[in-house]
Amino acid sequence: MRLAHLFAATLAASMGVSVTPSLGAETVNIYSARHYDSDDLLYDGFEAATGIEVNVIEADAPALIARLNAEGANSPADVFLTVDAGSLWLAEKEDLFQPVTTPTLSTHIPASLRNPDDLWYGFSTRVRLIFVNPDKVDPALVQKYESLADPRLRGQICMRTSSQVYNLSLMGAMIERLGAAGAQQWANGVVANFAREPQGNDTSLILSVAAGECGVTIANHYYYIRLQRSANPQEMAATERVRPIFPDQDGVGTHVNISGAGVLVHAPHKDNAIRFLEYLASAQAQRIFVSASDEFPALETVALPASLLALGTFKRDPVNVSVYGKNQSEAQMIFDRAGWN
Ligand SMILES: [Fe+2]
Structure with missing residues (x-):
């Protein structure tokens, strides 16, 4: 119909x-x-x-x-x-x-x-999580979005392109948290840690981390859940090699x-x-x-279904989501200046 x-x-x-x-x-x-x-x-x-x-x-x-x-x-x-x-x-x-x-x-x-x-x-x-391969990166090092700029993560980070709206909105949130100068510094640090040029989508990035092509990425939570119940046994197994982290539990909370x-x-x-x-x-x-x-x-x-309950309870960033749009053009400029393609 x-x-x-x-x-x-x-x-x-x-x-x-x-x-x-x-x-x-x-x-x-x-x-x-x-x-x-x-x-x-x-x-x-x-x-x-x-x-x-x-x-x-x-x-x-x-x-x-x-x-x-x-x-x-x-x-x-x-x-x-x-x-x-x-x-x-x-x-x-x-x-x-x-x-x-x-x-x-x-x-x-x-x-x-x-x-x-x-x-x-x-x-x-939806929440944007950090996914880490514990064989490559100590999960204790990546408990905050800000940590992805840590020089100890050189060559470990895989990301999507900056023009993708999920990343523009995350940067919009970082501008709200850190101010434009702080967000720029963060972007510069993350780019310095790239394992490769930005590419792929949330699903392929989680799989790249599972395969050890890089140690850390950021992706929306539901892509991980979908991989967990994938009909493809290799994809299902991949989720056991990555750990989802709810960033900023000691700070303002995970980006929503x-x-x-x-x-x-x-x-x-x-x-x-x-x-x-x-x-x-x-x-x-x-x-x-x-x-x-x-x-x-x-x-x-x-009530939440089992798949979401399994992620556990977590603290969310309470900022009004409308700020991501308000900050969007500044977010793109920051990405561009950082060389985050
Ligand atoms: Fe999506």
Whole structure:
């Protein structure tokens, strides 16, 4: 059902015509940069709960933002859904969102996980962990993000490219913690410790550390969980050769990011869009986020599945995730000056 909607919409778009929702039916049109099959469960749950039909167009965040800008006031899109507060900020700075405040959203979503002007909300969280191969690097040396600049880690660090939004947001957080000069010093130190030029993605970097190609990397927690239950026995075994570390437990806490969404400024179905956001904040949808994509729920009363409980309890950086966007251009300049490609 959903695929049919998706293809119809994509086909229409490729022909240069706008998406026409089925006559008479209540609909909500979502532009999503989340790439998780599990999101279909969320859409199904919303349709079952409300009778509102969900249409989805999926692409990466910059492509969807460009499309929203091109469509302008004629856009059929009601909601923009994406991973990373830094990507929500890209849409925010193009004035693509309208503020939405409801009692459900205000009560269910902690203030640190939403835009201060209620332009977007985080519905799940992910944490960026340090992964270490204990045969190569003493885990005691890498208990903080700042430690990755320690000269004792020369030739040990593998990283993704700096333009990747997860790293831009982490640097945004480091700017908040250390100031721009401190963050620059940190970036310079990390680059000096690189085992190789930045490459790969979170999954391949965890595997590189497991294989001993480098001793340390940074990756989001759910990639580790997915490897732990991989159908490929070698990937599963690799997770036993790396140790996840929750950084900064003695400091401000581990860097937190979100998956989030906001209602678009030209939403043709604004009421349905608000109901969709409220659904994402509901206990039912929060359980789907948790069980199907290995993210942490934004709603703190939702029980965690075994895979997340196994990671243990930890302290989170309480900073409002909106600062990552605010600091994003400075973050990129710091990376560039450090030579972090
Ligand atoms: Fe991801």
